[in-house]
Amino acid sequence: MRNPPERYLQTLQEHFAQVPTWFSGDATIPIAERSTLRTAPLTTNQDGKGTAFQRWFHFKEAFSPAFVTAAIESLGYRPKHIADPFGGSGTSAITSQLLAIDATTVEVNPFLADVIKSKVNHLSAEALRCHAAEFQARLARTHNDLACLNHLPPTFIETKDKQRWIFPLQVAKRLSQYLTCIDAIGEPDIQRFFKVVLGAVLIDCSNVYVNGKGRRYRSSWKSNQPTSKMLDEMFGTRFNIAFEDILHFEDRPRSRIDVIHGDARTALKQVTQPVDLVVFSPPYPNSFDYTDIYNVELWVLGYLGCSQDNLRLRRDTLRSHVQIRRPYEMPHHPSAHLETTFAALHQQRDQLWDTNIPAMVGAYFCDIEMVLTQCHRLLVNRGKVIMVVGDSRYANVRIEVATIIAEIAKSIGFGAVATREVRQMRASAQQGGRFQLAESIVELAH
Numbered sequence: 053m054r055n056p057p058e059r060y061l062q063t064l065q066e067h068f069a070q071v072p073t074w075f076s077g078d079a080t081i082p083i084a085e086r087s088t089l090r091t092a093p094l095t096t097n098q099d100g101k102g103t104a105f106q107r108w109f110h111f112k113e114a115f116s117p118a119f120v121t122a123a124i125e126s127l128g129y130r131p132k133h134i135a136d137p138f139g140g141s142g143t144s145a146i147t148s149q150l151l152a153i154d155a156t157t158v159e160v161n162p163f164l165a166d167v168i169k170s171k172v173n174h175l176s177a178e179a180l181r182c183h184a185a186e187f188q189a190r191l192a193r194t195h196n197d198l199a200c201l202n203h204l205p206p207t208f209i210e211t212k213d214k215q216r217w218i219f220p221l222q223v224a225k226r227l228s229q230y231l232t233c234i235d236a237i238g239e240p241d242i243q244r245f246f247k248v249v250l251g252a253v254l255i256d257c258s259n260v261y262v263n264g265k266g267r268r269y270r271s272s273w274k275s276n277q278p279t280s281k282m283l284d285e286m287f288g289t290r291f292n293i294a295f296e297d298i299l300h301f302e303d304r305p306r307s308r309i310d311v312i313h314g315d316a317r318t319a320l321k322q323v324t325q326p327v328d329l330v331v332f333s334p335p336y337p338n339s340f341d342y343t344d345i346y347n348v349e350l351w352v353l354g355y356l357g358c359s360q361d362n363l364r365l366r367r368d369t370l371r372s373h374v375q376i377r378r379p380y381e382m383p384h385h386p387s388a389h390l391e392t393t394f395a396a397l398h399q400q401r402d403q404l405w406d407t408n409i410p411a412m413v414g415a416y417f418c419d420i421e422m423v424l425t426q427c428h429r430l431l432v433n434r435g436k437v438i439m440v441v442g443d444s445r446y447a448n449v450r451i452e453v454a455t456i457i458a459e460i461a462k463s464i465g466f467g468a469v470a471t472r473e474v475r476q477m478r479a480s481a482q483q484g485g486r487f488q489l490a491e492s493i494v495e496l497a498h
C-alpha cells in the first residue's frame with residue numbers, strides 16, 4: 053500500500069484532523085507502545101457539519117471520523133481490512149477508504165446503505181456536472197405528477213380534509229418532479245447520488261422535525277410552511293456541498309469498500325476476508341427504532357412501497373425496540389449480570405410501559421451475541437473489536453450494556469475484554485429523563 057501524495061494527505065488532514073501516525077510514513081509503532089484508545093474518543097459527531105462526507109446528511113447518531121482513526125491507530129499496525137456491521141452514515145467506510153484500507157460495512161436501512169454507497173463510490177466530478185446540467189433542464193420541462201407519491205401514508209401530503217400533513221401540496225408537487233427526473237437518470241451510481249441529495253433535504257422541507265422521540269410537528273408550522281422554492285434552494289446547496297467533496301477527493305485511494313445492504317446478524321456470515329478491526333456502534337436498547345427516524349426518506353424516495361415493506365424493515369433491525377411483536381429469546385452464552393437485570397425487570401413488570409421490555413432486552417443481547425460470534429470468527433490474531441454502546445433504564449432498572457456484553461464476549465471466547473465509560477447521556481423522558489446513562493467503549497481481542 054503506497055502513501056498518498058502530499059497534496060492529498062494535506063486535504064485529508066484538513067478534514068480528518070487525527071490521522072494515525074504511520075499514515076505519514078512513520079515506522080510502525082513498536083508493539084510495546086501500542087495504545088488502547090487513550091483520550092476520550094469522539095463517539096459523537098456533533099461538529100460533523102464541516103467535515104467532508106459527514107456533512108452530506110445529518111446523521112445524529114454517527115461517530116466522528118476521528119474516533120475511527122483513533123481506533124485504527126490503537127491497533128499499532130496498518131490494518132488490511134476493517135468491518136463495521138452497523139454502517140449508519142458510513143463513517144467507518146469512508147474513513148477507511150480515505151486511509152487506503154479495505155472495508156466491509158453492513159447497513160439494514162436501504163436509504164442509509166445508499167448514503168454509504170454514494171460516499172464511497174468513485175464518481176467523476178465532470179460526469180456529475182454534466183448530469184446536474186441535464187437534470188436542471190429536464191426539471192424545467194417536467195410536469196408534476198402526484199401519482200408517483202400515491203404510495204405514501206395518508207399524513208404525508210396536504211389535502212383539504214386533513215388536520216396535519218408533512219408536506220404542503222406545492223412541495224409535494226415539486227418533489228414529484230424531482231423524483232421523475234431522478235428516475236430518468238440512466239446511470240445507477242449517479243441516480244443514487246441525486247436520490248441521496250434529495251433525501252438529505254426532505255425533513256428541512258417539511259412541517260416536521262425528527263429527534264430521539266420520533267417525529268414532531270414544528271411549532272407554528274401551519275403559518276410557516278416550506279415552499280417549492282425552498283426545496284430548490286436546499287437541493288442546490290446540498291448538491292454543491294456533496295459535489296465539492298467529490299471534486300476535492302476525486303483522487304482518493306481506490307481501496308475495496310463492500311457495502312452490504314442487509315441484516316448484520318446474518319449478513320456477516322457471507323464475509324470471508326479476515327478482519328483486523330471491527331469498529332461499530334449498534335443501536336442502543338432504548339426503544340428507539342431507526343425505521344421511524346428515517347421513515348420520511350424511506351417512503352418519499354420509494355424504498356418503502358407499502359406497510360409490509362415497513363414491517364419487514366422493522367423485523368430486520370436489531371431487537372432494540374418493541375414497536376413490533378417478534379420472537380424474543382435470550383443469548384446462548386451466559387451473563388450473570390443479564391440474569392440479574394432480567395429478574396429485576398420482571399419484578400418491575402407492572403411499572404413498565406410495555407410488558408415486552410424484559411424480553412426485548414434479553415433478545416437485544418442475543419442479537420449482539422450473533423454479531424460478536426461472527427466478529428470472533430473473522431478477527432485476525434492481533435486484531436480488535438471496538439464497539440461504542442450505551443446503557444438504558446426502564447422502571448428504575450439500569451441496563452448496564454457494556455458489562456453484559458463483556459460477560460457474553462468472554463464466554464464466546466474473546467481472551468482480552470475491557471470496558472471503559474466515555475460519556476454520560478441524558479435518559480429519555482420515557483426512561484426517567486433525569487437519569488444519566490453511561491456510554492462506553494467495549495474493546496475485545498483474542
Ligand SMILES: C[S@@+](CC[C@H](N)C(=O)[O-])C[C@H]1O[C@@H](n2cnc3c(N)ncnc32)[C@H](O)[C@@H]1O
Pocket residue numbers: 111113114115116137138139140141142143144158159160161164314315316317332333334335342368369370
Ligand atoms: C448508531 S447507528 C451507527 C452509526 C455509524 N457508526 C455512523 O457513524 O454513522 C446504528 C445503525 O445500525 C443500523 N441497524 C439497525 N439494525 C441493523 C441490523 N440488523 N443490521 C445492520 N444494521 C442495522 C441502523 O439503521 C443504524 O443506521
